[in-house]
Amino acid sequence: MTVFSIYIERLPTLVFRFLVSGFQSPIFMLFLIGQIALVACNSSNDSSEPVATEPLPLVNAQIKDGKDIATGLLAGEGLNVVKSHCLACHSSDLIVQNRFTREGWHKKIIWMQETQGLWDLGESEPVILNYLAANYAPEEFRGRRKPLAEVEWYELD
Numbered sequence: 035m036t037v038f039s040i041y042i043e044r045l046p047t048l049v050f051r052f053l054v055s056g057f058q059s060p061i062f063m064l065f066l067i068g069q070i071a072l073v074a075c076n077s078s079n080d081s082s083e084p085v086a087t088e089p090l091p092l093v094n095a096q097i098k099d100g101k102d103i104a105t106g107l108l109a110g111e112g113l114n115v116v117k118s119h120c121l122a123c124h125s126s127d128l129i130v131q132n133r134f135t136r137e138g139w140h141k142k143i144i145w146m147q148e149t150q151g152l153w154d155l156g157e158s159e160p161v162i163l164n165y166l167a168a169n170y171a172p173e174e175f176r177g178r179r180k181p182l183a184e185v186e187w188y189e190l191d
Protein backbone atom coordinates (compact mmCIF):
# COMPACT_ATOMS: atom_id res chain seq x y z
CA MET A 35 0.00 0.00 0.00
CA THR A 36 1.44 3.34 -1.03
CA VAL A 37 1.50 6.46 1.07
CA PHE A 38 -0.93 7.92 -1.39
CA SER A 39 -3.63 5.28 -0.89
CA ILE A 40 -3.31 5.65 2.87
CA TYR A 41 -4.08 9.29 2.38
CA ILE A 42 -7.11 8.49 0.24
CA GLU A 43 -8.45 6.16 2.93
CA ARG A 44 -7.98 8.76 5.58
CA LEU A 45 -9.30 11.60 3.44
CA PRO A 46 -12.81 11.74 4.94
CA THR A 47 -11.36 11.88 8.47
CA LEU A 48 -8.88 14.57 7.46
CA VAL A 49 -11.56 16.69 5.82
CA PHE A 50 -13.78 16.26 8.85
CA ARG A 51 -11.00 17.30 11.22
CA PHE A 52 -10.18 20.27 9.03
CA LEU A 53 -13.79 21.42 9.10
CA VAL A 54 -14.13 20.93 12.85
CA SER A 55 -10.99 22.89 13.56
CA GLY A 56 -12.17 25.47 11.06
CA PHE A 57 -15.47 25.87 12.81
CA GLN A 58 -13.65 26.49 16.06
CA SER A 59 -11.63 29.29 14.52
CA PRO A 60 -13.21 32.73 14.75
CA ILE A 61 -11.60 33.84 11.49
CA PHE A 62 -13.11 30.90 9.66
CA MET A 63 -16.50 31.72 11.20
CA LEU A 64 -16.23 35.35 10.05
CA PHE A 65 -15.33 34.16 6.57
CA LEU A 66 -18.29 31.78 6.55
CA ILE A 67 -20.73 34.45 7.72
CA GLY A 68 -19.37 36.80 5.05
CA GLN A 69 -19.91 34.20 2.33
CA ILE A 70 -23.44 33.48 3.49
CA ALA A 71 -24.23 37.20 3.53
CA LEU A 72 -22.79 37.56 0.01
CA VAL A 73 -24.89 34.73 -1.34
CA ALA A 74 -27.99 36.13 0.35
CA CYS A 75 -27.35 39.60 -1.12
CA ASN A 76 -26.79 38.23 -4.60
CA SER A 77 -29.91 36.14 -4.64
CA SER A 78 -32.03 39.03 -3.42
CA ASN A 79 -30.54 41.18 -6.19
CA ASP A 80 -31.69 38.99 -9.05
CA SER A 81 -35.19 38.76 -7.61
CA SER A 82 -37.48 38.88 -10.66
CA GLU A 83 -36.54 42.42 -11.68
CA PRO A 84 -36.95 42.41 -15.47
CA VAL A 85 -33.74 43.09 -17.40
CA ALA A 86 -35.54 45.61 -19.59
CA THR A 87 -38.87 47.40 -19.40
CA GLU A 88 -39.28 48.60 -22.97
CA PRO A 89 -38.43 47.48 -26.51
CA LEU A 90 -35.17 48.43 -28.20
CA PRO A 91 -35.31 51.05 -30.93
CA LEU A 92 -36.34 49.71 -34.35
CA VAL A 93 -33.28 49.11 -36.50
CA ASN A 94 -33.26 47.83 -40.07
CA ALA A 95 -31.71 44.39 -40.23
CA GLN A 96 -28.71 43.83 -42.45
CA ILE A 97 -29.16 40.53 -44.20
CA LYS A 98 -26.46 38.21 -45.42
CA ASP A 99 -27.05 34.62 -46.56
CA GLY A 100 -30.66 34.84 -45.46
CA LYS A 101 -29.80 35.85 -41.91
CA ASP A 102 -29.58 39.04 -39.93
CA ILE A 103 -25.85 39.67 -39.55
CA ALA A 104 -26.06 41.00 -36.01
CA THR A 105 -28.28 38.33 -34.48
CA GLY A 106 -28.35 35.32 -36.77
CA LEU A 107 -32.14 35.50 -36.93
CA LEU A 108 -33.60 34.36 -40.24
CA ALA A 109 -34.64 37.05 -42.67
CA GLY A 110 -38.40 37.41 -42.90
CA GLU A 111 -41.31 39.73 -42.52
CA GLY A 112 -41.45 41.17 -39.02
CA LEU A 113 -37.77 40.58 -38.26
CA ASN A 114 -37.14 44.19 -37.21
CA VAL A 115 -40.11 44.14 -34.86
CA VAL A 116 -38.95 40.86 -33.35
CA LYS A 117 -35.46 42.28 -32.84
CA SER A 118 -36.84 45.31 -31.11
CA HIS A 119 -39.12 43.44 -28.71
CA CYS A 120 -37.48 40.10 -28.22
CA LEU A 121 -33.82 40.97 -27.77
CA ALA A 122 -34.20 43.58 -25.06
CA CYS A 123 -33.58 41.05 -22.28
CA HIS A 124 -31.75 38.13 -23.83
CA SER A 125 -29.84 37.12 -26.92
CA SER A 126 -31.35 35.74 -30.09
CA ASP A 127 -30.00 32.30 -29.15
CA LEU A 128 -33.12 31.58 -27.13
CA ILE A 129 -35.19 32.08 -30.27
CA VAL A 130 -32.82 30.41 -32.72
CA GLN A 131 -32.50 27.30 -30.53
CA ASN A 132 -36.23 26.80 -30.18
CA ARG A 133 -38.97 25.46 -32.42
CA PHE A 134 -42.62 25.96 -31.53
CA THR A 135 -45.94 26.22 -33.29
CA ARG A 136 -47.63 29.60 -33.31
CA GLU A 137 -49.59 28.40 -30.30
CA GLY A 138 -46.38 27.32 -28.58
CA TRP A 139 -44.70 30.67 -29.20
CA HIS A 140 -47.78 32.43 -27.87
CA LYS A 141 -47.53 30.38 -24.68
CA LYS A 142 -43.86 31.34 -24.28
CA ILE A 143 -44.76 35.00 -24.66
CA ILE A 144 -47.52 34.71 -22.09
CA TRP A 145 -45.08 32.92 -19.74
CA MET A 146 -42.56 35.74 -20.11
CA GLN A 147 -45.26 38.31 -19.54
CA GLU A 148 -46.47 36.58 -16.40
CA THR A 149 -43.10 35.73 -14.89
CA GLN A 150 -40.30 37.72 -16.56
CA GLY A 151 -41.69 41.23 -16.88
CA LEU A 152 -42.32 41.15 -20.64
CA TRP A 153 -44.58 44.03 -21.61
CA ASP A 154 -47.82 43.97 -23.59
CA LEU A 155 -46.79 43.58 -27.22
CA GLY A 156 -49.91 45.31 -28.56
CA GLU A 157 -50.13 45.46 -32.34
CA SER A 158 -46.70 43.93 -32.63
CA GLU A 159 -47.84 40.62 -31.15
CA PRO A 160 -49.42 39.17 -34.32
CA VAL A 161 -46.44 40.41 -36.37
CA ILE A 162 -44.04 38.67 -33.97
CA LEU A 163 -46.08 35.48 -33.85
CA ASN A 164 -46.31 35.36 -37.65
CA TYR A 165 -42.55 35.73 -37.93
CA LEU A 166 -41.83 33.08 -35.29
CA ALA A 167 -44.38 30.60 -36.63
CA ALA A 168 -43.07 31.02 -40.18
CA ASN A 169 -39.36 30.81 -39.35
CA TYR A 170 -39.04 28.84 -36.13
CA ALA A 171 -41.72 26.19 -36.39
CA PRO A 172 -41.20 22.50 -35.59
CA GLU A 173 -39.88 20.57 -38.60
CA GLU A 174 -43.20 19.12 -39.70
CA PHE A 175 -44.75 22.58 -39.89
CA ARG A 176 -41.93 24.18 -41.73
CA GLY A 177 -42.22 25.03 -45.38
CA ARG A 178 -39.60 27.70 -45.69
CA ARG A 179 -37.54 26.24 -48.45
CA LYS A 180 -37.56 23.18 -50.61
CA PRO A 181 -34.95 20.53 -49.91
CA LEU A 182 -31.72 21.15 -51.80
CA ALA A 183 -31.99 19.63 -55.26
CA GLU A 184 -28.65 19.72 -57.02
CA VAL A 185 -26.15 18.93 -54.34
CA GLU A 186 -22.63 18.18 -55.40
CA TRP A 187 -21.49 15.38 -53.13
CA TYR A 188 -17.84 14.74 -52.73
CA GLU A 189 -15.96 11.75 -51.39
CA LEU A 190 -14.44 11.90 -47.96
CA ASP A 191 -10.91 10.52 -47.91
Ligand code: HEC
Pocket residue numbers: 084085086087119120121122123124128129132142143146150151152153162166
Ligand atom coordinates in the same frame (compact mmCIF):
# COMPACT_ATOMS: atom_id res chain seq x y z
C1 HEC B 1 -38.58 41.59 -20.22
C2 HEC B 1 -37.53 40.68 -20.60
C3 HEC B 1 -37.77 39.74 -21.77
C4 HEC B 1 -38.18 40.06 -23.04
C5 HEC B 1 -38.44 41.44 -23.60
C6 HEC B 1 -38.30 38.83 -23.77
N1 HEC B 1 -37.93 37.79 -22.98
FE1 HEC B 1 -37.74 35.86 -23.55
N2 HEC B 1 -37.11 35.35 -21.71
C7 HEC B 1 -36.90 36.24 -20.67
C8 HEC B 1 -36.31 35.54 -19.55
C9 HEC B 1 -35.90 36.16 -18.23
C10 HEC B 1 -36.18 34.20 -19.97
C11 HEC B 1 -35.60 33.05 -19.18
C12 HEC B 1 -34.14 33.02 -19.53
C13 HEC B 1 -33.43 31.86 -18.92
O1 HEC B 1 -34.07 30.85 -18.60
O2 HEC B 1 -32.21 31.98 -18.80
C14 HEC B 1 -36.69 34.13 -21.31
C15 HEC B 1 -36.72 32.96 -22.06
C16 HEC B 1 -37.12 32.88 -23.37
C17 HEC B 1 -37.17 31.68 -24.15
C18 HEC B 1 -36.79 30.29 -23.65
C19 HEC B 1 -38.01 29.73 -22.99
C20 HEC B 1 -37.84 28.32 -22.55
O3 HEC B 1 -38.85 27.70 -22.26
O4 HEC B 1 -36.70 27.84 -22.52
C21 HEC B 1 -37.64 32.00 -25.37
C22 HEC B 1 -37.90 31.05 -26.52
C23 HEC B 1 -37.87 33.41 -25.38
N3 HEC B 1 -37.53 33.93 -24.15
C24 HEC B 1 -38.36 34.11 -26.47
C25 HEC B 1 -38.67 35.45 -26.45
C26 HEC B 1 -39.36 36.14 -27.51
C27 HEC B 1 -39.84 35.50 -28.79
C28 HEC B 1 -39.49 37.44 -27.12
C29 HEC B 1 -40.18 38.56 -27.87
C30 HEC B 1 -41.61 38.47 -27.94
C31 HEC B 1 -38.87 37.57 -25.79
N4 HEC B 1 -38.39 36.33 -25.41
C32 HEC B 1 -38.75 38.74 -25.09
C33 HEC B 1 -37.15 37.58 -20.67
C34 HEC B 1 -37.59 38.31 -21.76
